[in-house]
Amino acid sequence: MPAYAHRMDGITGSAIRELFKLLAKGDIISFGGGNPSASSFPVEDVRRITDDLLATKAEQLLQYGATEGYAPLRAAISEHMLKPKGVVADESCILPTTGSIQGMDLICRIFIDRGDRVLVEAPTFLGVLQTLNIAGAELVSVPSDDEGVVTDELEELIKKHRPKLFYCIPTFQNPSGKTLGLERRKAIARLATKYDMIVAEDDPYCDLRYRGEALPPIKSFDESGHVILLNSFSKIISPGIRVGSAYSTPEIIRKMTIAKQGVDTHTPNLTQAIAAEFLNRGLLPVQLKRICPEYGARLDAMLNAMDAYFPEECSFTRPEGGLFVWGECKGLDMLKLVSRATEEKKIAYIPGVHFYSHPEGREGTFRLNFSGTAFENIDTGIRKMGELMKEALAEK
């Protein structure tokens, strides 16, 4: 066989997606994955919407569409997703994407040459780490505290590395669950302008807030067009429909659109139209009112169980929303413990090392998802995970 391209060197596939396949088999209480709850899906709404669409617009939806996206979806995103967050977006500056990961892939395609520096949070979403690695980016990790990325350190790293791009998840971050404070959001927008750096603001969890006050996106403070805001329907309607969006300047959106032509021509019309109708029928607020209390209860159950069962060597975040709690147990190697967790304790989590571009010293970290696990299993699963960590600590 001919040699593979260099961009594939060392790329081994997503650890999470491998774990998914493992978990499909057994009777395991899984805090792995990042799946929304099956009960969260607005099945009847989607069914009614889809049938209405195919009854009235089938010929349009089954035909080729514009790479720029399904026009009613662009308008609906502007009106129902961005405007309520203080972002006034011309719909021509919104590009529907095949999941928000495609937004990141298109950003990499248009901006990143092999060897370009890119700043990422430490830890950050492992799917995007893979996208960035395939793009050939040189990754530099930015440290965080309880309020997210430390912007003073961010500025030092920008000065030192002159990155083209900073990728961040400002709200209920994946994997840490942390939320970037208001002043830091403003500071990041300023730094992007000052140092001519693109910020890819990936905000799929922002609507999943169970307590506390909503914060405006970094994009709302962007005066120079350096911030690209990525949104997703995966966590609020369905990940299976694979619809997200990018919002930026006309020039950047145009460039991303050209790149998308050669990638998938356009996002499927039917799934775009389902998302548009869902927004236009006013169903998003209804959906959020239904799922947020459910998810909030699971989060509380998880945090309470962690307080009760986890060893004192273990620290963890207390998110106000999203899908994840992040923890660290000093002295343990949570990657090594994964097989024992699934085999002996019948539980699963994601070892934190997967979320770092430079995982050295992060062996004790782990990510727990609470949305994909039935409420009544959370206490049991966390208790077993606590036992596992206590046993492993005792064996040292």
Added chain:
Amino acid sequence: MPAYAHRMDGITGSAIRELFKLLAKGDIISFGGGNPSASSFPVEDVRRITDDLLATKAEQLLQYGATEGYAPLRAAISEHMLKPKGVVADESCILPTTGSIQGMDLICRIFIDRGDRVLVEAPTFLGVLQTLNIAGAELVSVPSDDEGVVTDELEELIKKHRPKLFYCIPTFQNPSGKTLGLERRKAIARLATKYDMIVAEDDPYCDLRYRGEALPPIKSFDESGHVILLNSFSKIISPGIRVGSAYSTPEIIRKMTIAKQGVDTHTPNLTQAIAAEFLNRGLLPVQLKRICPEYGARLDAMLNAMDAYFPEECSFTRPEGGLFVWGECKGLDMLKLVSRATEEKKIAYIPGVHFYSHPEGREGTFRLNFSGTAFENIDTGIRKMGELMKEALAEK
């Protein structure tokens, strides 16, 4: 703004997709585009299938799926699309893609480094030219005669350039309408093995045959695993659902799957499931029996009108299927004539130069699509195009 990546240098976007937007406006008889006829879409079948799917499998379809694809679709492609063509495919070697263009994009990602040589037919599908250009491939054109690519010349070019990849559309080629002969198909499979070269066999039109005998794909003669067969539902069910597939060895499919993780995670479950159900309910043969006579009549109408109205300086292909007729009018620049065609004659075609990696000397070529134009408009439109060419020739 930071500099764009070098891969975007000189990439200006698809000429066809720009033309689409133009045509959306006027009362133009268009032979541009490559759209299936709106009347070809199996609207009621898709509606019924979709409702059945959402009534019975909504929670699965709305959830994240495996990057490897929706299992029933992989099985259905093996059984209903490949087996009838003499290709015995283990379903684990089939990767559903978001349109078959994604298959080409993934092939480029895993195989093509900047500067790698890639052979393409001259002319070839312009969407893939863009994908290959963004991948940084150095393109080398392979000449064709009436039976498609000339395999002796292909071998000489392989020896000279040592390409990693040869991209070809063997059946009712886009844009030429030509079909690669049986012996040449076998020869290409042999050459791929002999010179350790990947063949990307893009075969979206093979089921749209209106006369003559079906030919097996190059893949059916592949003994060394060098051929990757791309199929698509765009021309036989719907392009709007964006579902295609790649079939190759376990190793190559695994690599493409890993690359796909960071691109769109997976193709939407719902559109994959629609395609799977369509096949499993035995609807593809029914659909082909309905649309092939319709398209065949349009093709005949076009060829008859071309015989009647086109100047003698104009030669053209006589395809046995597909969506396109290819022509050349010596002495004219069909790119320059496009605006006059749309403004004065109210007709549209695609200038052939867009389909060449090296368009010099190809100014007289053009592509005509007959599937997207109502039968009753074909004669009128071709007559006007004949007038245009005759007038332009007289003015010289």
